[in-house]
Amino acid sequence: MSPLLKVALCQHDIVWEDARATIARLDAPVRRFCARHQPDLLVLPETFSVGFSMNPEVAEPVDGFSATWLRRIAAECGVGVIASVPTVLSDSEGERRVNRCWFITPEGPVYHYDKRHLFKTSGESPAFCPGDRRCTVAWRGWNIELNVCYDLRFPVWSRNVGNGYDLLVNIANWPASRIDAAQILLRARAVENAAYALFCNRIGTDALCDYDGKSMILDYVGHSIAHSCRVGGVRFFTAELPMAPLAHYRDRFPVSEDADKFEIQV
Secondary structure, eight states: OOSEEEEEEEEOOOOTTOHHHHHHHHHHHHHHHHHHHOOSEEEOOTTTTTOSOOOGGGOBOTTSHHHHHHHHHHHHHTOEEEEEEEEEEEETTEEEEEEEEEEEOTTSOEEEEEOSSOOGGGTHHHHSOOOOSOOEEEETTEEEEEEEGGGGGOTTTTOOGGGOOSEEEEEEOOOGGGHHHHHHHHHHHHHHHTSEEEEEEOEEEOSSOEEEOOOEEEOTTSOBOOEEEEETTEEEEEEEEEHHHHHHHHHHSOGGGGOOOOOOOO
16 A cells, blocks of 8 residues: 555647647656656546547547557556546447546556546537446555546536545546636535545647646645646646545544435436
8 A cells, every 4th residue: 555645637738639749749748757756646638639529530449549658658657647538439339439538557457437427518428428337446555536527517426435535536628718617626526525636637729618727636625735847848736645644534524424325327
């Protein structure tokens, strides 16, 4: 078990619908940052390589260019990596697309969560199929819950039943016009679930919106604990998350014991 988890958010611009150009910009800064700061966990935004596009041509197979780069960074930099990629899945019933959040570990195991709440206003539904299960990854003694952008608005989906997770990670393409809502919602999720919470957002402009980042790292009472730095023109946010104070807080203030019981229908 790791009593201290070093986390980092990579808040970057995205070349619209061009994974190779985006990753060409990111590769050197990410490697330099990891070599210098040695985080345990590196988090990138939703659809980190192509932007929030509904174009079916940008969806990749599970072993496509973007996911392969994430695996390479995890293995070569010794860091757990979280990011989402528009992904096309094929089976006996044909093809379907999902907004897949990958959690790739340096040890080898790979986990994924398919975004549940699709942003209908921008055409994400029906362009993508919604996921039907939550994903909590047990890694290095931490339980980490995966969450994507619009999911943040739905507290029941993220409810921390029985302290099942210690860290909530939300990755986003959250526009500047609504960023105040994201900050309120993340703080609420951290406080109501007595868990650390991360929000990794993009910057820049795409065909739909402007983005101003405002990425956050919060402790379990909603306080910001992030520090920022720039490497190669890319901004990173970092924090060290200790497990002991979280465990002590939960013992002293056992909010999970008073939570309502419910069932989610998918």
